[in-house]
Amino acid sequence: MIEKANSNIKVNDSLVLKKRDEIMELAGKNFEKIYPILEKINEDFIVIGDIKTMTFKFPKILPKKIGLPSEIVENPYTYWKKIVHEKDLSKFKEATLGLIKGEYDYNDIEYRVKDIRGKNIWLKHKGSIIRDENGDPWLLISAISILGKQTNIDNITKLMKFTEFFQHFCEKLKNTRINNLGMMIIGVDNFKEINQLHSRQYGDRVLKMLANIIQYSLPEDICLYRLDGDNFGIILEDSSKERAEEIYLNIKSELKKVQILKDEKINVTISAGCAIFSRDKITYQEIYKFTIYSLMYSKKTGKNKIVFFSNEVMENKIRHFEILYYLKQSIENNFKDFEIYYQPQVSAQTEELIGFEALLRWRCEKFGSVSPNEFIPFLEETGMINIVGKWVLEETIKFFKDWLKIYPKLKISINVSCIQLMNKKCIPEFKKIIEENSFPVKNLILEITESSTIKNVKTLKEICKKIQDLGIDIALDDFGMGYSSFGILKEVHVDMIKIDRSFVKDLLENPFDVTFIKFIVEISKQYNIKVCLEGVERKEELEVVKSLDVDYIQGYYFGKPESKDETIRKHYKNLAK
Template identity: 35%
Template sequence: MLGQTSLEKYIQISSKIFKSGFVLRLGLDDFREINERYGVEYGDKVLKDIAECISGCLKGEQQLYRVVSDEFIIVDYLATGIDEAKSVYHSIRHAIDRYVESIQYEVMFTVSGGILDLSTLEEKTYKNIMRYSEYALNKSKKNGKNQYYVFNYEDYNQFLMIKQLTQSLRKSVADNFKGYELYYQPLVDVVTGNVCGAEALLRYKSEDGNILPPNIFIPILEETGLVVPVGKWIINEAIKKCKEIQAVIPEFHVNINVSYIQVIKSNLVKDVTTAIEKYNINPSSIIIEMTESGLLESNKRYMKIWSALKERGVGLALDDFGTGYSNFNYMSQLEPDLIKIDRNFTAKALNNEYDYNMLTLIHKMVFNLGLKICIEGVETKGEMEKIKSMCPNFFQGYFFGRTCPYEDFVSQFVKDKK
C-alpha cells in the first residue's frame, strides 16, 4: 500500500491542478489495545484486512494511503463536495462492522473519520492537509469515536487559541504564578448587614492584559492538571489575605473553591493545614467550597478528605445547591457548615411562586439541621427584602458588591471598619 511519501508527491502535483475535492482521514479507535492484547503480528494482519475493506469501498479515482500504523487517508480531487466523503465514510464503517462480525467479534473496534473540504482550504499544501486532517480526526475521536467530523476554521482557530492559552497558563505557573490573581466578592451577615467574609475567585490576566473569565481557563487547568499547583497557590494566597483582613475584622472568613481534580490529584489536607500553620490563622476562618457536581465525581475520596479537614476545624460549604445535582443525602453524610443556594435558583425563586416556596422549604430544612445558608445572586434591594424574610444567614450578590481585586475589596469593605 502507498505511504506518506507517495501521498506527499500526489498532493504536491494535484493541488496545482485541482481546487476542490475531499480528504478523508480514518483512524481505528482503540487499536492499541489489540496490539497489546494479541501482539503486533496479529494487529498487522487486522490492519491488512481493514485496508482491503476500505479499498473495496472506493471508486477508481479515489486514492488510498496508509499514513501511520492505524490511520489511512483517502484523497479524491474529482468529488464536487463533502457529501461523497460522508458517504464513503459510512460505507467503510459498515464494511468494518461486517468484518468484525465475520471474525465472530474476536476483536472489537470502530473507525473515526476527519473530513476536509478541499474547496474551502486557503492553502492546499501537503503540510496543511496533514495538519488539518489530523485535527479533524482527533476531533471526531474526542466527540465520542465511531463518527466523522468535518473540518472548519472556526473550531480550528479555537483549538489553536486554547493551545496557546494552555502554554501561557503553564508558563505562568513556572513564573511564580504571574498572571494569576484572586478576586473577592463580599459575604454579608444578614442580621448585622456587615461584611463578614468573602469568596475568593480565580482570574487570569493574559499576556495582552485582558482578564479572562474562569469558564475559559479553569477547564484547561483541570484537563492539564495545572489546577493542582494553581489550587495550592490559591489556598496560600486566600489564607494570607484573610489573615491581613482579620487585623481589622477579626471574625472575617474566606471561602475557597476546590476543584474535584484537586481532591483526586493533590494532597488537599496537607495544603490547607500547611497554609493555616504558616499564617497562624484559626482553621474555622477557612471555608472550603465544593460543588455538588464535583461530589458526584469523587464522592468517596471527598468524604475522606473532608473528614480530615473537619477534624482540624476547617469549614465546608456545599456550593451551587439547586443546580440539578442536588442530593440531600450529602447534607447528612458531610454535615457541611454552610449551604450556598445557586444564583440561578435564586433568580427563579424571585420570579416564580413554586420555586420561591421550594427555596423556603429548603431553607427551613437546612435551618432544622442546624446548618447555615447563604443566598447567592441578590442583585437589588427588592430582592434582598424578599429573600430576607426567609431569615438566611448570609447574602452574596451584586447588590452588596461585585467581584473585585484584593486592593479594591479592602478599599470598599475593610478600610472604613478601622
C-alpha cells in the same frame, strides 16, 4: 508444583537457595489459595513472588529466553526495565507496580521485551495478588505467555484495536468506489473521574458494558473499534451529517435504557466528534486529528452531544493551544497575570459584612481577561490546578491574616477543585500552608463545586471528613445544579450550602424558585447547615430573600468581586470601626 532451582546458579548461591526454600515453603503452606489462581491464569510460564521480600521465582526456561540472572530473583523490576521496549515501559511499570502496591488486584497487559539475541518478542502477562490478614499485598502470581504477534483484539472490550481501525480506514481511502469517508469518535464524559473516584477495574467494567451497548446500537454494516483510553471509533462510508447524527442519537437512546452497572448507579454520558470529507481530499492523519478536535470541543462546550468539524472547531483548537502556552508562562513567571479578587458575603438579616470569597482571575497576554469557566478546566486537565490552588490559598490567608486582628469573626471562603482534592498531597500541603502562616482554621471555609465533583459520594465523604478534622468548614457550591444534590446531603455532612445564582435570577417571577429556596432552608436548619444565596443583584430580590430566612447573601447588590486594593479601600476601614 514449583520446580527446584538450578543447582548451577552462580549468582549469590547461598542467598538464592535460601530464598528459594522460603518461597517453596510459603507456597506449600498456602497451596489451597495459590492453586485456584494458577488454574485461573494457566499459561506458558508461572511466576510466584513474595511481595514483602520482593523475591520472585521464575520457571527455568524464562531466564534462558530473556536473560534473567536466575530462576529466583530479588527486585526483578531492575532487570525487566532493561529489556522491556521503551515504548511499553510506562505501561509495564504502571501495571506491575500497581499490583505490588496493592492499588488493584489483577492486571492483563501485553508488551515487548528483548530476548537474549536482542530480538523483540511480545509477551502477554496476567497477574493476581493475594493479600494477608491485614489486607496488604502478600503474594503475586503471574502467568506469562509468548505471543507470535501482537493481538489486534482489545482484552477488555473484545473489539478490534486502533491498528485495525487505522488499517481499515486507509484501505477505504484507496477504494475509488467510495465518494466520501467519515470518522466518528465517541468518548465517555468524565471518564478520568470515574477511574479516580472508583478504580481502574471499575472503569474497565464501564468500558466493557458501553462497548456492548454501542455495538448493539450500530447498523450491521458498521464496525466498532476500541481506540485509546475511553474512546471508541467507527468508520462512516458514503454518509452524511444527518446519518451520523442519527447513529449517535440511537446510541444515546439505548444508553439511557440500560443501567451500566447493577451494583452502583452511575450516570454515564457520551460525547462524540465527527468529520466527513471527500475520500480523495483527505488523509487518515488529517481526518483523525479533525475528529479528535471535534470530540474535545463537544466535551468542552457541554458534553453529551455530537459536534461536527468546522472552522469554529479549528479556531477553538488553536485558541486552546495558545491559552495553554500562556497559562504555563504565567505560572512559571511566579504567577504573573494571575490575580485574586474578593467578593463580600453579608448577613441576610442585618446586612453586616461576615466574610469574603476568594475568586481567581487571569488576564492573558494575548486574549486579555479570560473567564474562569474557560481557563480553570485547562488547569484541571493539565494538573496545573494543584500548584495554582496552593498559591491561591497561601496568597489569600496572607492577605487576610492581619484583618483577623481587627475582625476575628471574619470568614474567608476559597474554592477548591475536585481534581485538587483527589491529589493525596493536597490536604497535607494545605495544612502546612495554614500552619506556617498561623492562620486560624475556624476562619476558613473550603468551597467544593457540587456540579463538577460528585461521581462517588463515599469518596467525597472521606475527603470532607479529613478537611473537617483539621477544623475547616466545608461549603457545597452551586447547590441545585448537579444531578445528585440531595443524595450528597443525605450522606455527607457539610457546614454550608451555597444555592446557585440561577435560582435568584427569576425569583420575582418564578414561584418555583421561592419554593425551592424555602425547602432547602427548612432542611438545612434541621441539620445545622448554614445557607448562602448567591446572585442577589437588586433591592427587590433582597426583600424577597430576607423573608426566606437564609443565613448569608452574596451578590452584586453588596459588591462585585474586586481586586486586593479595592477590597482594602472599600472594606478595611469599615471593619476597623
